[in-house]
Amino acid sequence: MKKLLLFVVMLIVVAGCSNDEEPIVLPHDEMADYIALWEENAFDQMYQTDLTEATKETFAKADYVDRYRNLYNDLEVKSLSVDMTDSDDNIASLKESIDETDRYTMPLQISFDTLAGTIEYETDVIMEKVTTNKNGEPLEQEKWLIQWKPSLILPNLEQGEKVAIERTSGRRGDILDRNGNALATIGEVYEIGITPNQFEEATLDQLSANLRVSSSYIQNKLNQSWVEPNFFVPITQISIDQQDTVATITQLEGVTTRVKMDRVYPYGKAAAHLTGYIGPITASELEEHQDKGYDSSDVIGKRGLEQLFEDQLRAKDGVAIVIEKHNGSTQSVVEQKAQDGQTIETTIDMNLQETLYGIVENEAGTATIMDPKTGEVLSLLSFPAFDPNRFVMGMTSSQYDELVTREGQPTLNRFAATYAPGSTMKVLTSLVGFQQGELNPEEVETIEGLRWQQDSSWGDYYVTRVNGNVTNVDYETAMTYSDNIYFARLGLDIGRDAFVTGLNQLGFGESLPFTYPLPESQVSNSGSISSEGQLADTAFGQGELLMTNTHLATIYAGVANDGQYMEPTLLLNDEQSVWKNDIVTDKQNQTIQDALRQVVVNGSASDINIDNKTMAGKTGTVELKADQEVENGKQNGLFVSYDQSKRDMVLSLLIEGVQDRGGSGLAVQLSKQFFESYE
Template identity: 35%
Template sequence: MRKTILSAIFFLLILVVTACQKEDAQPAPEPQLEEAVEAVESPEPRVAEFIELWKAGDFAGMHTNYLNQGTQSVYGEENFVAWQQELHEQLGIDNLEISYTEPAEDAVWTHEQPADFPIRVTFDTIIGPVEFEKTLTLLYEAHGEVEDWFVEWDPSFILPNLEAGDQVTTEITEGPRGEIVDRNGQAIASSSTGYEVSVIPENFDESKKPQLAELLGMSEQALDDKLNQPWVQPHFLVPIAQIKADQKKLDELFTIRGTTRDEVAMRTYPYGAALAHITGYIGPITAEQLNAWSGQGYSAETQVGRQGLEEILQDRLRGEAGGRIILKKQRENAVITSVDNEPVPGETVALTIDAELQKALYNALGGKPGTSAAIDPATGETLALVSSPGFDPNEFIPTITNSRFQELANDPLQPFFNRFAAVYTPGPVMQPVTAAIGMESGTLNPAEGLDITGKSWQRYRSWGDYRVTRPRDDVPNPIDLNKALAHSDNIYFAQQALNIPNDEFRTGLEVFGFGEEIAFPIELAPSRISKDGTFGSEGQLAGTASGQGQMQVNILHLATLYSPILANGTLYKPTLLLDDADQQVWNEGLLNAENAETLQASLVNAGSELGLELAGKSGTTREGGEQNGWFVGYSLESPDLIFAMMVEGEESIGGLVEQVIKGRE
């Protein structure tokens, strides 16, 4: 029995050993292959399509067709769309740009792995530009029968750190407005300290309302309108008005309980009326401006340029707003800053104007209606450009009363009328230009005299009642160029112009710039030969030779017309901005050196005939039922600028110009 058991045990051992030997003798099994990974198409087209919808503001399309299931379940379409639309409007989001980093060309995409795309988001807001970087993640999912890449999204793609439930507010800080300065750096439009007066309604003494309204230059109704705005609460600080730094007025305001004052920047114009038609002024934005500049960060409270260069250079002078976008967190009950931008000051714009010269010319006019210009003949730089009388733009800061505005608007001297932008009949001050054209054509010999008798003349009886007249008929013959310029002999210049062949007189005037728009920051009426740019008759041509007929000239162009006499025959375009002040040739070759010297000598002679120590030409014209006095010329000692001046209702004004020039020297 024992043997049987041992045999059985032995047999079992043999089986085990044999089995082990057989197992050991079997070849090693082949390694198991991992299940093959299925590659899917690139998610990049979906990224590009999603970004295009995002930039277009198609939030519904983003939600329905591109968000993954998890995002859709957390952010329902209605909230997703409405929230973004509200934030875009609240923050003034504009110029939205989104770019992404393109994947490597050999990138392999699978349905099991998310796809990450680094993106850069930039846009403009009411507090300035916003820029941040994020990672856009896409998951490969089945939406119904569609399998594709879908975007994982959260609110921080709208603003950094933004989460669902956050309240978004802004604090706006306006960028300081840039200055306008003259060629020497003198401020002609700058900022000074003013005060914003506010009221806390629950602390305000209602009995002081009439006093407060008077101090602020407003009606009690206007004050009530401010205090009764829909958003006002009794404990709120309500801005009412801005005032200048008037210590007496500030002391009186200080006695009224419930009022506060804070320093604010306020525009100031140091040269007042002398430069008013150049600078213009700033004021509350108009409805038309607000509509035209929609989407550019302007609000109904913004102060903008309303006239002159303040309006024309608005984009350059306007500072870039700064401020903060603030998130009040629902979860942590905390307040954090999402975006913090420093305001950027506006540009300082320098003019070619010499403010002190401008002031001297304005004062020389003595408040009489007229206009004046001064240029550098070698560059075309505008050194002065005056319209008189002017108005004080400081009266518009912070606001002008309606009664004062009406007083200025109804003033018979028209202080709002910009005379340097208008055109007038120039009269005899055009005669040097006629002489220049005649000499260059070869028909006018300055030394050759003409025998002229009588005070009036006509070439043919067919001219009818029209005759050319001259101021004097007692100047001894022969009349040469010197005598003709000194005594404004209209008959001499009429005959010379009629001798110029083939309509060369008209083309000569066109070469001097007649009929052309002047590319100038402030719009100027172009000088013209006639209403249609031609001569309707010989009589009209004869009158135009001495600045009569239908000819009209702008004062700045008139000063420029004399520049070829001093600038080697070159006519330069007039400039006003110092960064545009490099020589800009309008036309050249208008006078050769010999003819230029001849005209210079004749202008010296004409000035001495007037008893002036100036080279130049004077004259009078009848316009609007009164005589206008004209003078164009330059200093004998420093012919580095040409003056032109016209005074309405005056006949002799050369002395005014001489006074200014001597003061400048």
């Protein structure tokens, strides 16, 4: 009897211990599991295992799972974080009354990132204790299920309400000249379209001719998969000032126009290479800029300043996530406002640039105008040019192919190329000669004939000059008549290493400190001078020496500015600073200026000796041939000039293909037309 009583007591104790050790199932445990699935986007399993039966009766599985998945995809939901924010006191109280508690309100803190920004909010979720399955059979272990509601997707979202994404466009920044004139801006253009069920096929060729696109191009537009008979089908865009074309084509049945806003380039060809243009982003560009938020429907700067300042000019579109409420109102959940691009203000004076372009537009070459006192680049021109508006408004592949293969290469940006400077190099050789102590301007050289060589070791190589009548040649005479032999001898006196050192001090072999990236000017292909013949050639502007036209203009601007070489600038608000100083003495610099004046008064640039101006400058003709035996090769003509009475702008002009057209004299004539247009 005592043994039996002891056994019962032990059983009661064990049972009591077992009951004490049985884990308490809290709603927090179930919610933790639900949150884990939620953060993994396991919507199927969330629906299947964690929702109350009443919730499932209200929301079908497809409604729940598909809506979650579709909205999370459309809203680009990332970095989901869900936290239970219940207090320790509430949890302790719940444990004490857990047996009597069938419902519990769980506070949640929810946050996630979307395409419109971060959403953060608090909400309460009702959880129900369940002890039997839906057939009324007891569960092995009770569990807590969730009374789900749409506000767990977005704050304040109710059953049956729609979620919408609203987008607003930002405005791409303008590119302006120094006077506020727009080089690139947003403006009105005509969009030409066809309504298929009204269009007469017989007028296709007429429309094609007026729009300058092929008939097949128009047909392809009309055959796009989305086209319906009564839709407006955009074909192309044309400039807002092409009113005559609009009047003609809108007389055709089914052809209509509408005005839209797009990128426009008011100066067209006159600023084309400077501004560049925008166009649809390519797959390779999308990959290159993959961390900058572009998508396949975006446009991007393709060339020129549009490309160089893409990050600043680019606008950011606005996007908002809104709920369309039952009463017809909309409620914004989160919004990222549109951001306009920055305005880029340049130092360019389009009055000057447009005037100059009108003078040279039928030529091939490049020009730079610089203010020597400030370093501001007033004009940066490459010609011939293209109309950047054509790239924005639409260009067929055949039109593009025709443009890039057209004679004169209008798509080639010549101000971003390097050229042999010809005899304009003689100013640089003068600077190095003065600096190295090898140039005595009063010393007279005896030079006879048109050809000269140092000695017989030069073989068949000779330096030639144009004027063989002058025998006694000092510095001013050599500059006036552009004497190659004088400057070849000066180069030899300086010596190869010293000459290269002097040119490097003038910016060769380094990037010009200029906003627009230009190639480095080079002394030679190797960066050194390997022979006396190469040194002689280099000293008077032939050889392998190459410069950008802007670099050449910068050197001459320094001479015009009394020996102070300013950094060339392209942005209006850039700090003006000295690039090079004390290259030569004030007296030596004045000697060069005096010689440049004599080139105009008595020398090769006498045609620009304009009344009421004190023009000065240096001509240069470059023979583009592999050896001296070639005759009638292609020539480039250069002329760098300025008015010594004003010194407000230096014009460096290079014209290609001047052979049989007066050589550098053509560049002088064109420069004269420009300076005569300004009093």
